[in-house]
Amino acid sequence: MFDVQCFGNNSNLLLVNNEEIYLFNKINNEYSVYQFKHSCEITSAFFLEHRHLIAFTDLNKFFYLVDYESNNNITVKKSFQKKAAKLLASRDESTILLGDKTGDVYSLDLNDLSNSEFKLIMGHLSMLTDMKFSQDEKFLLTSDRDEKIRISHYPNSYNIQGYLLAHKEFVIQFDIVDKSTVVSASGDSDLILWNIESFKAIQKIETKSIVSNMENEGIDRFDYDRESQNLVVHTFKSKYLLHFKYNSHDKKFEFKKKIDFDHQIDHFICLGSNKYLLTNLSDEKAIFSITGLDQSEKNDSVLTELCNKLNSKIKIVKPLEVRNELEKNYQSYFKAIINNMDDYFQRKQERINATVGKRKYTTSSSEQETAKSKLMVQ
Numbered sequence: 001m002f003d004v005q006c007f008g009n010n011s012n013l014l015l016v017n018n019e020e021i022y023l024f025n026k027i028n029n030e031y032s033v034y035q036f037k038h039s040c041e042i043t044s045a046f047f048l049e050h051r052h053l054i055a056f057t058d059l060n061k062f063f064y065l066v067d068y069e070s071n072n073n074i075t076v077k078k079s080f081q082k083k084a085a086k087l088l089a090s091r092d093e094s095t096i097l098l099g100d101k102t103g104d105v106y107s108l109d110l111n112d113l114s115n116s117e118f119k120l121i122m123g124h125l126s127m128l129t130d131m132k133f134s135q136d137e138k139f140l141l142t143s144d145r146d147e148k149i150r151i152s153h154y155p156n157s158y159n160i161q162g163y164l165l166a167h168k169e170f171v172i173q174f175d176i177v178d179k180s181t182v183v184s185a186s187g188d189s190d191l192i193l194w195n196i197e198s199f200k201a202i203q204k205i206e207t208k209s210i211v212s213n214m215e216n217e218g219i220d221r222f223d224y225d226r227e228s229q230n231l232v233v234h235t236f237k238s239k240y241l242l243h244f245k246y247n248s249h250d251k252k253f254e255f256k257k258k259i260d261f262d263h264q265i266d267h268f269i270c271l272g273s274n275k276y277l278l279t280n281l282s283d284e285k286a287i288f289s290i291t292g293l294d295q296s297e298k299n300d301s302v303l304t305e306l307c308n309k310l311n312s313k314i315k316i317v318k319p320l321e322v323r324n325e326l327e328k329n330y331q332s333y334f335k336a337i338i339n340n341m342d343d344y345f346q347r348k349q350e351r352i353n354a355t356v357g358k359r360k361y362t363t364s365s366s367e368q369e370t371a372k373s374k375l376m377v378q
Contacts, residue, residue, distance in 0.1 A: 010272035057084035122157035143171035
């Protein structure tokens with residue numbers, strides 16, 4: 001697994017590289033680096049800023065809490081049943097949610113870890129792709145491979161408030177724009193802005209109308225920055241980013257520009273102040289770079305230092321294999337279309353053709369008996 005996330009107003013950068021976790025913690029305009037190496041591949045991670053802990057899960061289906069300030073001491077280890085897909089903590093960090101690959105979501109009480117275990121609170125019928133709390137944390141929003149976003153009451157998540165239905169492919173990601181508005185992206189290449197109170201789509205943006213089909217194989221990632229109201233979108237295996245700006249008065253996104261690069265963007269994330277960290281998994285090594293929405297604007301010294309530390313400390317073995325794995329994971333969300341009827345008719349025709357010649361020279365048993373009777377009469 002390879003992933004990069006930002007926490008705490010973009011002051012903490014959490015990077016997962018297979019069995020390694022790196023935390024870049026910004027203090028007094030300088031980044032401190034904490035590194036933790038696990039015994040097997042990590043499948044999801046989350047930074048608990050107030051508790052000074054890193055939560056993560058692994059392929060062996062264990063959940064861990066690591067105190068990065070105390071020699072990376074593992075303070076908690078708990079088992080769960082299925083491969084984890086997402087971790088999400090409540091705002092006060094009293095509860096952490098674990099979403100697994102089958103679509104189930106479990107809750108763990110972080111205030112009473114010695115006596116609590118993961119408790120099933122809700123489930124989808126297909127693979128979970130994303131989950132977030134509403135701004136007031138009265139609702140839990142979850143998306144899946146079946147083209148929908150579910151809005152559930154929280155913590156009583158068995159009580160479904162409603163669904164957001166308009167995408168034609170899996171919902172790969174969504175984010176909260178404000179207390180009543182959500183934006184989502186899908187493998188169908190569309191962005192949809194929703195009113196979660198009426199469950200209606202406010203705006204639908206077909207990115208294929210902006211970028212030709214040859215360059216657009218579905219949206220695989222976006223980043224919405226609530227402070228600047230910038231929405232930056234990346235489509236699968238592309239060398240560009242699409243910049244949109246949210247107009248809170250008209251409740252819609254406006255397309256600003258397409259930003260081209262000379263290399264494929266394998267991952268990107270906002271660092272604040274309209275600056276974005278790009279990852280390119282090239283032939284020989286992973287290359288991290290920082291760009292702004294205004295590419296002519298220079299980076300500040302703090303972000304330059306962060307970029308230098310990333311390039312010097314993060315060593316990804318066989319980066320092209322990591323890229324291929326990321327691409328394979330994305331493509332696995334598309335459902336295979338199986339046409340059994342064509343195969344059936346083809347096999348039927350083959351059977352008919354195989355028996356046509358034989359029928360000319362064979363007679364049934366009843367026909368043979370009739371012929372014998374005629375000979376006896378004669």
